[in-house]
Amino acid sequence: MTTTEPSTPARLDMLIVGCGFAGLYQLYRARKLGLSVRVLEAGDGIGGTWFWNRYPGARCDVESLDYSYSFSDELQQEWNWTERYAPQAEILRYVNHVADRFDLRNDIQLRTRVSAAHYDDASRRWTVTTKDGERFEVQYLVLATGCLSIPQAPSFPGLESFKGKWYHSADWPTEGVDFTGKRVGLIGTGSSGVQMTPLLAAQASHLTVFQRTANYSVPAQNEPLSEAVLNQVKANYAHRRALGREAMTGQYLNANDKSALEVSDEERLKEFEFRWRGAGGGFRMLRAFSDLLRHPQANQYAAQFARSKIRQIVKDPATAELLCPRDDLPFGTKRLCVDTDYYETFNRENVSLVDVKASPITGITPAGLRTAQQDYALDAIVFATGFDAMTGAVLAIDIRGVDGQSLREKWAGGPRTYLGLSIAGFPNLFVIAGPGSPSVLSNMVHSIETHVDWISSLIRQTRADGITRIEALQPAEDDWVGHVNEAANKTLYPVGNSWYIGANMPGKPRVFMPYVAGVPAYRRIIEGVAAKGYEGYSLR
Incomplete structure (x- = not known):
């Protein structure tokens, strides 16, 4: 597809960073809302995790009949998985089939790595800059960057x-x-x-x-x-x-x-x-x-x-x-x-x-x-040295919110979110399957659909009400971080010296990142937040 000259930012309702399962479904839902939208993907093809991880034996550890979209019954009826646990190549074929079946490719821009995203409170829009200097001005910025997408580079001497x-x-x-x-x-x-x-x-x-x-x-x-x-x-x-x-x-x-x-x-x-x-x-x-x-x-x-x-x-x-x-x-x-x-x-x-x-x-x-x-x-x-899990891809981007606040600085002591979806001080920014949500402790496709559906409902409702600024409140974020930690500490998870707490990355803060209380409990919480007029958010 054609690109815009750096001197002329493209204006869109929504920009999505990353085109794996999350970015692809967010694109589908954004189109249903009538939004002007584009997905920026760093790779030569779509698929996210399943595009990059092509090593011998790569396959999903969640059963293929569940690790698949549920939003379209026609899709799940027509696709035939060949194995209980699908290999990488088959999952990649599935993702590409979805893109073609729903005619999504025209709004996907490949070989485009986002380097910066800065929020302007006067216009209530994000300016997003790519590594090649292309710019976008957007109302909503959705990070579908994946939880395991920034490899831990080998650093052995010699x-x-x-x-x-x-x-x-x-x-x-x-x-x-x-x-x-x-x-x-x-x-x-x-x-x-x-x-x-x-x-x-x-x-x-x-x-x-x-x-x-x-x-x-x-x-x-x-x-x-x-x-x-x-x-x-x-x-x-x-x-x-x-x-x-x-x-x-x-x-x-x-x-x-x-x-x-x-x-x-x-x-x-x-x-x-x-x-x-x-x-x-x-x-x-x-x-x-x-x-x-x-x-x-x-x-x-x-x-x-x-x-x-x-x-x-x-x-x-x-x-x-x-x-x-x-x-x-x-x-x-x-x-x-x-x-x-x-x-x-x-x-x-x-x-x-x-x-x-x-x-x-x-x-x-x-x-x-x-x-x-x-x-x-x-x-x-x-x-096979792993990833900078859950936060690496987000912090690889220079993200600055209200008054120029740096997300890297805010998260210097570990990630802080409200519901694993939003970040106080960063309006109109959403993270799919982010830290503070079930994410990697769940069937990721199910959690992705849950988040995208919730974000899409929030955007549909606020646009109908003339609201242009959606921001998590700091007290709500603080309470949620406390709840996530409290839930984790009732389990044995924090004892494991794992990438769930960043232990595989030298110098990374040791914070337990996923929400452990489970998918049903989490879904009831976020549904309750929506039912109470999006409690914990400032909407204006």
């Missing part, structure tokens, strides 16, 4: 001297990489590393996995979706979606309402076995008992079970122990990895595991990697 090739999981070559016959080092054992490991091992002459902290991984029990299953789900999709709306994570996983403490050892083991295998694996493990994430002893039962599975699967006792998370990491307080044959891969003769907590990486050499104890000869290095 990387520039490495004679081989290196790759990051979040910036994988579109054409793929052939590791056949190569000695490969993998740094990082979070979700991306866990998904990659079996596929890298199948290609490489030798794979060395460098692990700092063992994480829990549970089997996906992935399988093809038969025509019979698809027909059954489609015939009852409305009911499935309704169950998801009332489920803790926005995805119905048949939660057990019993405490792990009230059952016998035999019944507890039977339930864990059922969740691990018979119920379908994945996040169902977290729904095995009602108190796994609240009561230390209940959590310890789950942790002991998971470690027993690792020891059963991995044949070498020393390797098994390295793969077993320590007692200081409660089960599920770091995001569970959902895998296919991850632990089994360490039984291969061409795979080795290195404990870099005991022997830290000291640098990259021309020939490979050096730890405190040994040099490793490598032809290729893969970094």
Whole structure:
């Protein structure tokens, strides 16, 4: 599409930053409101997370029948998912199908990175500037920038001297990489590393996995979706979606309402076995008992079970122990990895595991990697070192609100929002699935639809009333931040040294970012805010 000269800002009702699931649906709803709207996307294509994360084995850890839009029954009836957990390429095809089906591409501008957004209270509009100098003047600015979209760049000394090739999981070559016959080092054992490991091992002459902290991984029990299953789900999709709306994570996983403490050892083991295998694996493990994430002893039962599975699967006792998370990491307080044959891969003769907590990486050499104890000869290095989660993409933009207040300065001690949607001092700015909302602890597509629908209703109502300025009040924001922290502190989540609290980023404030009380409780709160005339907002 054509672009506007930098000297002539384009005037729009709404500008959306990012074109993954959130940006695409916000565009759809903005059009329904009759707004002039454009989406700016930094990548060469749409899809957000699923455009950038093309690494081997990349797939969603939420079931595809739920990780999909619900706003159009025609869409969910016509699209046929092929697997329980969709691979990256299939999700990307789905996103592109949605863009084409609803004719959304004309308002999407690719290869455009936003560098600044400054609010002017006199005009009640945002001036948004791109990296290339293009400018937009807009009434509403919506950040659909994603929670896991700014990779944590590798910072090992000597990387520039490495004679081989290196790759990051979040910036994988579109054409793929052939590791056949190569000695490969993998740094990082979070979700991306866990998904990659079996596929890298199948290609490489030798794979060395460098692990700092063992994480829990549970089997996906992935399988093809038969025509019979698809027909059954489609015939009852409305009911499935309704169950998801009332489920803790926005995805119905048949939660057990019993405490792990009230059952016998035999019944507890039977339930864990059922969740691990018979119920379908994945996040169902977290729904095995009602108190796994609240009561230390209940959590310890789950942790002991998971470690027993690792020891059963991995044949070498020393390797098994390295793969077993320590007692200081409660089960599920770091995001569970959902895998296919991850632990089994360490039984291969061409795979080795290195404990870099005991022997830290000291640098990259021309020939490979050096730890405190040994040099490793490598032809290729893969970094699966994670993201600046939840806040990274927002703070990458120079955002300034009322009286020039900098969002980076406001969030220097950690993110603060009202409802995970709005920020006091930053009128007409909305964040989709931001910190302070269920976000990454939920089925993201469900939470995205919830936020976009709520924002769209707010804009429709205020425009009808002649209101041009929407701002969260500081006391409401303070109360919400307090509530989010109070809810988190009733659980074991803050104990986990995870990216949920920014622990993977050196120097990042340690603040628990998602809202843990669940999707139904959160939805009732924001619906109540709307029913009370958007309580906690200044509308004028």
